[in-house]
Amino acid sequence: MTNVEKISVALTTQQAAMLRDAVGTGAYATTSEIVREAVRDWSAKWEARQADTRRLTELWNGGKASGKPVAIDLDQLREELRQELRAAQKHAG
Template structure:
């Protein structure tokens, strides 16, 4: 296990009370355990967001690198011309 570093955190009293009640209810052995689990969840969520952001940046770059696009108005005009009933 990595070395532990002692930190002091400040939180609203209602959150602190929720932590204490959860420990008293036996769900966790200590408030530290709850905070560590919350931080692990936050880290996983943050890592997933960063991966999604990188994938989005890659997709944008691929789009930009693919060359000039066609203006939407031109595309829709061509579609209307192609599929409009000319009878």
């Protein structure tokens, strides 16, 4: 394995026992293999969170740039949507 850097990680007694158990059962060759897999999983989640944050920031900024807020009558909107749904159901069936 190239470009490997050793670091020290503090685990609880229970966590360390779980790692040793996984190695003992043959599911993993070493505890380092388990930690590398955990870091890969964490890395994928981290990247997804970063992408979500960037997207939410874009949406937030777009909303702020869109102008003053406009009041919406949710009851009226709900009724209009119901009427559209009824009309669509009549045409479909």
